[in-house]
Amino acid sequence: MTYRLEMKEMTKKYGEFLANDEVSIQLKKGEVLAIVGENGAGKTTLMRMLYGLEQPTSGEIKLNGKTVKFSGPLDAIENGIGMVHQHFMLFSDFSVTENIVIGHEPKRNGFFDRKEAAEKVKALSEQYKIHVNPLKKAGDCSIGEQQRIEILKVLYQGADIIILDEPTAVLTPIEVEELLKTIQFLAEQGKSIILITHKLPEVMKVSGQITVLRNGKVTGNVLKQNTDIEQLATLMVGRELQKLTDRNQLEGEPLLVIDNLNIGVKEAKPILDHLSLTVNRGEIVGIAGVSGNGQSELIQAISGLRKIDSGSIRLGETILNGKSVAYIRNAGLAHIPEDRYLWGAAKEASVEETGLMGYYRKKKFNQSSFIRLNGFRKLVRGWIERFEIKTTSLDEKSGNLSGGNLQKLIVARELGFETDFLIAAEPTRGVDIGAMEYIHEAIIAKRNNGDGILLVSSELTEILTLSDRIAVMYEGKIVDILDRNDATEERLSVLMAGGNENESSTKTTTTA
Amino acid sequence: MNLQRKLQQLLRSLVQPLTAVLIGLLTGAVAISIVGASVLETYKVMWDGAFGNFYFVTATLARATPIILIGLGLAIAFRAGVFNMGAEGQMVLGAVSAALAALYVPGSGIIKMLSALVAGFLAGGLWSLLAGWMETRFKVQLLISTLLLNYVAVLFAGYLVSSPFQDKSGSAALAQTHMIDQAAWLPKLFQGMSVHMGFVIAIVLAIILYIILRFTSAGYEVRMLGYNPFFAEYGGINKIKVLLFSMFFSGGIAGLAGTVEVLGSQYRYVEGSLTVPGYAWTGLMAALLANSNPLGTAVAAIMLAALQTGAMGMERNTEVPLEIASVIQGVLILFVTAKITMNWWKVKKKAGDIHGAA
Structure with a gap:
């Protein structure tokens, strides 16, 4: 035929x-x-x-x-x-x-x-x-x-x-x-x-x-x-992928503590509704949910980009709510944003300038407000090598990098702060498998180092592979928190759609 | 990084403005031949009018002085991603404040001069800051508020010099202030030539701004805000603070443009003396031509000033009317804006290609 x-x-x-x-x-x-x-x-x-x-x-x-x-x-x-x-x-x-x-x-x-x-x-x-x-x-x-x-x-x-x-x-x-x-x-x-x-x-x-x-x-x-x-x-x-092996639970003290957080209380439907969540040291907490259920707002609230109505956010001993982005970052937060073109980079800025964000304030790279580019360039070249970022030069416009390479640059920048806490929102969106592997490994290495990570992803596979605990968000609430070993794609799907999975979760979800 | 690529980059960034200038001159040539004059001869006369001898060169530089300063002020705002259209009002308020400070602040000539410079800068800066504050506080669009505030500023300055502070000693009773004490004047650079200290101030400022924008963290914050305000905010840049600072300095430098005109060439504030030559709009063109690069803005401003002084020479010595310069400028504006649209069009086209022709 x-x-x-x-x-x-x-x-x-x-x-x-x-x-x-x-x-x-x-x-x-x-x-x-x-x-x-x-x-x-x-x-x-x-x-x-x-x-x-x-x-x-x-x-x-x-x-x-x-x-x-x-x-x-x-x-x-x-x-x-x-x-x-x-x-x-x-x-x-x-x-x-x-x-x-x-x-x-x-x-x-x-x-x-x-x-x-x-x-x-x-x-x-x-x-x-x-x-x-x-x-x-x-x-x-x-x-x-x-x-x-x-x-x-x-x-x-x-x-x-x-x-x-x-x-x-x-x-x-x-x-x-x-x-x-x-x-x-x-x-x-x-x-x-x-x-x-x-x-x-x-x-x-x-x-x-x-x-x-x-x-x-x-x-x-x-x-x-x-x-x-x-x-x-x-x-x-072109090569075999490494399996992410099972890992030991690390017993860490609480790092990020969100207590009774509310946003948009005056709206018909609140954006974040009495939300409480803790991320411990040495732990990846994944947030699963259909997009638009308050995940973006939660990330923005933690990182200081959005005002909250009430509640508190603490990082270690530092209170974050009501503080500026610069203060919060200084207190130990790094943030891989969910939309790399909107938040994570400026298309017209060079690779170097995109990488410089945040670092230019650091003493090491700032001498009486003049930026010390030489030292910084060395750092960026290190990222480029480690993450195999494909770029013609540091002067290349960020917008000319492919999506995956730009994402790797952003991930490298945020990991490079070596903070105690990291928000990783859609860390591998639109990224190919090879780059995904790098990024996942880097995130797990950070966890094993005793840092805390809040992972937000619309890819259930990603959530299931990386997270130690999985919190499911629905209509601005955390409807359930599952342990790594108890979570399956099916259970998460039901919870994400607002369904009650079992008796225990009926207490937290109100019938709409 | 290496010199060769830097050079290439520089050349590439020059292609577009040079093309615009070339097409401008070609169009001018067409207009000149329609009038019936010889193109080459007319351009030669124009060139002589701008750079023909030392006197004309200094006249061109004198004219370029306020244009450079205006352009620099606007370049800051553009870099920060805000469209400050209020340079004219900021310049006029700066000029009238400087004149009044030089007239009424007690003290020696140098004190009068310095207080005039400070007053001119502050008046322009605060006026511009007002628009910035309205944007951040009430979301009043800067483009519109700055444009409208021009009228307020120009008319208010006109009122000041036609009523409370008018110089009534002359017979004609023009709308102008008294003349400033000679001790407070900005010195001329050369005996008998019109170019004054203000030109040096403008060039030094251009270099300082270039260094600040390129090598300091403040400059980095301004540029990133202009590139992508969300990225800036996400990275911990205080958007409001940087925007207000940019607006303040943008307006302040425009105010300085008016100030040096008062202190260096007019020695008083005369109504219309700054608005009629269109300094503000020529400065805007210079900043756009140079893509808001401070050094490039200075060069473009001198070029545009040369076009104007050259055209005056042309009118003195040939039958070709002064308006030819406006034709060339008009075409320049067209092609500078075409640069913006071209970029926009290219992006559109690219997007269209990806999505096919559905």
């Missing part, structure tokens, strides 16, 4: 840099192909060539056995290829229907026929079991719903091959489950799916065939039944 899609020996050169080196993939009708690889492995480049956004340096694309050439995305769409981008492209003031039919609106007497459009969308939504409300404003839809709109848009345009670029990155665990079901159903209906991701458990759940890329080359092309996560990870990274 002929393949629905074949890409043969695709090569893309940017100057001397080989982004894709003779990459070939095949895709049959009704098949799910996962393309996995670290950041910068060439997944996106390959898809951009397929979608007509880049012209290959050499290579051939065949659709149903016929060689094709796309000069742009419109060409690709016409040929039945659709792409759901990582960042959605919706008009938030338009209805779901309008967003889906845009560009191919059903018309009556030359006018847009809203009624027919809504019916078509409804029919499509039922046919593929993708639930949306056709009349809702796109801006009012949840992230998961918005993604469904994007998928329906692609289906409406008549795509047979659907590219999903990192579709689960923004979803909650429950939404991920739903999406995976949708993907399977679409495949059963005869659609061909290309799934771009670096989350291996999801790959193992839905895909039939898996192509692994590393440094622009195919390092493996395997069927799901013949492989496992360990093998895929090895193919992706």
Whole structure:
């Protein structure tokens, strides 16, 4: 049988840099192909060539056995290829229907026929079991719903091959489950799916065939039944990953003590609601929760970026609430922020300047308010070496670093303060497996050193791997705290969704 | 790090303003030929008018003095990420305060001069600080408040010199203060030439600001605040404090621009003498042309001043009208703003590429 899609020996050169080196993939009708690889492995480049956004340096694309050439995305769409981008492209003031039919609106007497459009969308939504409300404003839809709109848009345009670029990155665990079901159903209906991701458990759940890329080359092309996560990870990274072994519980005294913290008491729903939490020395406390349940505000309150209404935050003997950020940092707090571009760096600042934040106040690097750059540069070079941060020079703009490398720079900077306490918020978001490993090791080493760490992550796997204790946040409250050994993904998922897991937790959750 | 790359970087940063200047001159050439004059000859006359002999050079530098100071003041604010549009009002208030201090503070000439400098700086600084404070306290947009405060300042200064402090001794009774005691004047740099000590002050200030912005922790805080206020706050920089300080110095230096004009060339505050030549807006252009680099701002200010003095020479000696200089300046402004839009457009385009053409 002929393949629905074949890409043969695709090569893309940017100057001397080989982004894709003779990459070939095949895709049959009704098949799910996962393309996995670290950041910068060439997944996106390959898809951009397929979608007509880049012209290959050499290579051939065949659709149903016929060689094709796309000069742009419109060409690709016409040929039945659709792409759901990582960042959605919706008009938030338009209805779901309008967003889906845009560009191919059903018309009556030359006018847009809203009624027919809504019916078509409804029919499509039922046919593929993708639930949306056709009349809702796109801006009012949840992230998961918005993604469904994007998928329906692609289906409406008549795509047979659907590219999903990192579709689960923004979803909650429950939404991920739903999406995976949708993907399977679409495949059963005869659609061909290309799934771009670096989350291996999801790959193992839905895909039939898996192509692994590393440094622009195919390092493996395997069927799901013949492989496992360990093998895929090895193919992706090029070496075996170390298992994070079980560790001894360290008995440490309390370090960060949060008592009865309240934020937004005047709002209809408080942001933080009588929250109490303790992080001991030599301990990683993970905070699990669907984003938007007060985690960001908690971090900001601890680090001095947000005012609190009442309660107290102590670090050792020092009271932190009501103090300035500089005071709190000086008292022994370092902070890997959840959004590296918003909080963690300035895109226009150089690598050196981004690294300098906080250090310029230290005596060692500050001589009567002149910054001693020479000593500091040595320090930054050390970070670059230790974390293998890829940058052309210290004068490179931070915004030019890849996301993963910038994250490593920020992690190195915050670890470099050697504080007693660290907030690590989404420390590995958007970072490839190799870098993730470095960062995890560094965090565990800090814990073993007797420091306290508060870990906030939307990745349950990360929480489960790193934490000694796991606190689940829901609607501004800590609904339960589980011990490392008692926590499973299932139990956490239930608690995160606001469910009562057992009798003991009913005391802390009020029925809404 | 190494010299070669530094040099390359410098050259690259110069490409855009130089292109803008070149296109400005080309457009000017078109305008000149429409008038029917010879392009090369006209430009030659213009050049002579700006740099033709020592006298013209000093005239150009004298004109550049307030422009440099205004540009430096604005550069600080821009670096801190705030758009101070109130340089004109800050300059005028500085000028009138300096004139009054020099007239009414008792003491020797040098004391009068120093108190005038301090008063000019403080008046401009506090006026600018007012806008900064309104922004931090009440979230009144700086761009708008500084712009509107210009009217208040200029009209208030006009009132001061047309009523309570007017010099009524002359026959024409212009809206101006009495003349300052000669002992309090800023000395001329050369006998009989118009350039005065204020120019030296401006250049020294440019160097000091360059060093502060580049090598000190205060400069680092200002720059980071301008790059990304969230990052600054997260890193422990006191946003409000840095913003207020930046606004104070920004306005203070603008006030100083007015002060040195009063002490060095007018010897009194005359209504309209600072606003009519458009020093504030030329200074704004200088800061934008140089991307808020203090040294670059000084160079750009001298260049823009040369364009103006050159055009005056051109008008004296040819049939080509003075407005040609405005044409060239206009095109310059266009291309300086085009730089901003180009950057914006590039970012947009990049984002669009990633998301495809859906």
